[in-house]
Amino acid sequence: xxxxxxxxxxxxxxxxxxxxxxxxxxxxxxxxxxxxxxxxxxxxxxxxxxxxxxxxxxxxxxxxxxxxxxxxxxxxxxxxxxxxxxxxxxxxxxxxxxxxxxxxxxxxxxxxxxxxxxxxxxxxxxxxxxxxxxxxxxxxxxxxxxxxxxxxxxxxxxxxxxxxxxxxxxxxxxxxxxxxxxxxxxxxxxxxxxxxxxxxxxxxxxxxxxxxxxxxxxxxxxxxxxxxxxxxxxxxxxxxxxxxxxxxxxxxxxxxxxxxxxxxxxxxxxxxxxxxxxxxxxxxxxxxxxxxxxxxxxxxxxxxxxxxxxxxxxxxxxxxxxxxxxxxxxxxxxxxxxxxxxxxxxxxxxxxxxxxxxxxxxxxxxxxxxxxxxxxxxxxxxxxxxxxxxxxxxxxxxxxxxxxxxxxxxxxxxxxxxxxxxxxxxxxxxxxxxxxx
Amino acid sequence: xxxxxxxxxxxxxxxxxxxxxxxxxxxxxxxxxxxxxxxxxxxxxxxxxxxxxxxxxxx
Numbered sequence: 001x002x003x004x005x006x007x008x009x010x011x012x013x014x015x016x017x018x019x020x021x022x023x024x025x026x027x028x029x030x031x032x033x034x035x036x037x038x039x040x041x042x043x044x045x046x047x048x049x050x051x052x053x054x055x056x057x058x059x060x061x062x063x064x065x066x067x068x069x070x071x072x073x074x075x076x077x078x079x080x081x082x083x084x085x086x087x088x089x090x091x092x093x094x095x096x097x098x099x100x101x102x103x104x105x106x107x108x109x110x111x112x113x114x115x116x117x118x119x120x121x122x123x124x125x126x127x128x129x130x131x132x133x134x135x136x137x138x139x140x141x142x143x144x145x146x147x148x149x150x151x152x153x154x155x156x157x158x159x160x161x162x163x164x165x166x167x168x169x170x171x172x173x174x175x176x177x178x179x180x181x182x183x184x185x186x187x188x189x190x191x192x193x194x195x196x197x198x199x200x201x202x203x204x205x206x207x208x209x210x211x212x213x214x215x216x217x218x219x220x221x222x223x224x225x226x227x228x229x230x231x232x233x234x235x236x237x238x239x240x241x242x243x244x245x246x247x248x249x250x251x252x253x254x255x256x257x258x259x260x261x262x263x264x265x266x267x268x269x270x271x272x273x274x275x276x277x278x279x280x281x282x283x284x285x286x287x288x289x290x291x292x293x294x295x296x297x298x299x300x301x302x303x304x305x306x307x308x309x310x311x312x313x314x315x316x317x318x319x320x321x322x323x324x325x326x327x328x329x330x331x332x333x334x335x336x337x338x339x340x341x342x343x344x345x346x347x348x349x350x351x352x353x354x355x356x357x358x359x360x361x362x363x364x365x366x367x368x369x370x371x372x373x374x375x376x377x378x379x380x381x382x383x384x385x386x387x388x389x390x391x392x393x394x395x396x397x398x399x400x401x402x403x404x405x406x407x408x409x410x411x412x413x414x415x416x417x418x419x420x421x422x423x424x425x426x427x428x429x430x431x432x433x434x435x436x437x
Numbered sequence: 438x439x440x441x442x443x444x445x446x447x448x449x450x451x452x453x454x455x456x457x458x459x460x461x462x463x464x465x466x467x468x469x470x471x472x473x474x475x476x477x478x479x480x481x482x483x484x485x486x487x488x489x490x491x492x493x494x495x496x
Contacts (some may be wrong), residue, residue, distance in 0.1 A: 177457050378457055385450025389447055420472075
């Protein structure tokens with residue numbers, strides 16, 4: 001067991017870290033963008049060939065917009081470099097909003113740990129903003145994707161990040177209400193994955209399904225991803241990024257000693273490995289042959305689940321959690337598409353939202369401290385009961401100003417030609433889509 | 438119907454928060470937090486049903 005389950009200190013208490021820990025964290029954070037690259041490739045590969053350039057450009061643009069909006073607005077309200085706004089209820093302080101310097105002012109005078117935490121959050125918000133883009137593939141306009149990223153980076157992510165990582169009320173559940181060590185999210189299962197997955201659900205609800213996906217009668221139409229190589233190579237890149245996020249997160253948010261970091265890295269790898277093995281087996285039993293894109297989804301779900309628990313459980317427990325994620329993911333993808341009529345090309349809702357929730361619950365189940373599971377459940381209740389409606393409301397308003405969905409002509413000719421004027425594969429012959437007959 | 442479901446979600450959230458504030462004993466606290474999550478699950482089901490009713494409208 002990783003010895004990190006102690007109550008987290010309130011806001012502004014970022015303890016000094018050693019030079020070695022600083023160097024390690026910095027190197028890890030320089031590797032973390034590989035998670036973004038991996039998800040970008042997966043998003044692109046799971047879309048259609050006639051939208052590939054728009055999809056990949058969208059990934060870049062979303063990272064850019066998220067970083068800019070977080071620097072201008074969001075970083076102020078995460079409260080890393082300052083205090084927070086607190087109200088009192090039942091005699092306890094509820095730190096609900098951070099307040100730091102505007103425009104990253106005085107960054108040089110922040111503690112080394114707070115500076116690294118800020119870098120972590122920049123990368124985290126970029127990754128979270130990419131998740132809904134994959135779900136809106138083939139019909140979400142580029143400007144809408146950037147608008148979604150702006151809303152997430154400026155408003156929603158700072159709220160959640162403050163509550164969880166900067167001494168907000170969720171982190172203080174342990175101190176104030178004796179609920180274990182408070183809500184724990186060392187790798188970003190809540191702040192990145194569940195937030196991204198719930199945003200994806202809101203985007204899909206607002207934008208609707210792709211043309212021809214769900215005919216009024218009969219089964220849904222299969223619209224497979226166009227490039228399995230992108231998808232599977234993206235999974236390999238993602239592994240490096242996820243290792244970096246989990247180990248850096250354990251150091252930054254849990255103040256884990258060096259002796260706990262190898263276990264965190266192994267837990268991350270084993271969660272992904274167990275998930276892939278499980279999905280491989282399930283799809284082989286279900287369809288007669290393993291399904292490449294579902295196996296990729298399973299691998300990613302294992303990584304996502306590890307965000308919540310790899311730093312808090314043993315590697316073998318992480319393997320077990322990964323196996324559960326790997327079994328659940330292909331079944332959930334099928335349920336969402338066939339039973340619930342949710343058109344999610346990248347499987348982001350199953351992978352990121354559900355995988356993240358699984359990791360958070362597992363962290364509570366395997367925790368040695370009393371009350372940790374309840375703290376994790378309160379965090380989950382907050383994400384589902386407060387953040388999802390908030391995100392939906394904000395996106396609904398955004399959709400009034402920047403329509404999410406491309407017009408039917410754009411969807412017919414493909415997002416590349418419609419939005420960029422040229423395709424990703426100009427020498428390919430684009431086949432007529434049978435669903436438009 | 439989708440909006441009704443989305444309105445039910447915060448009710449579950451506030452139920453969970455109320456459980457944390459009002460109860461100190463671990464048993465009732467955990468039970469009421471779970472009730473809050475169950476209410477949220479109900480809200481999600483209603484929202485999903487509302488989404489399913491619109492099936493085919495995008496085609």
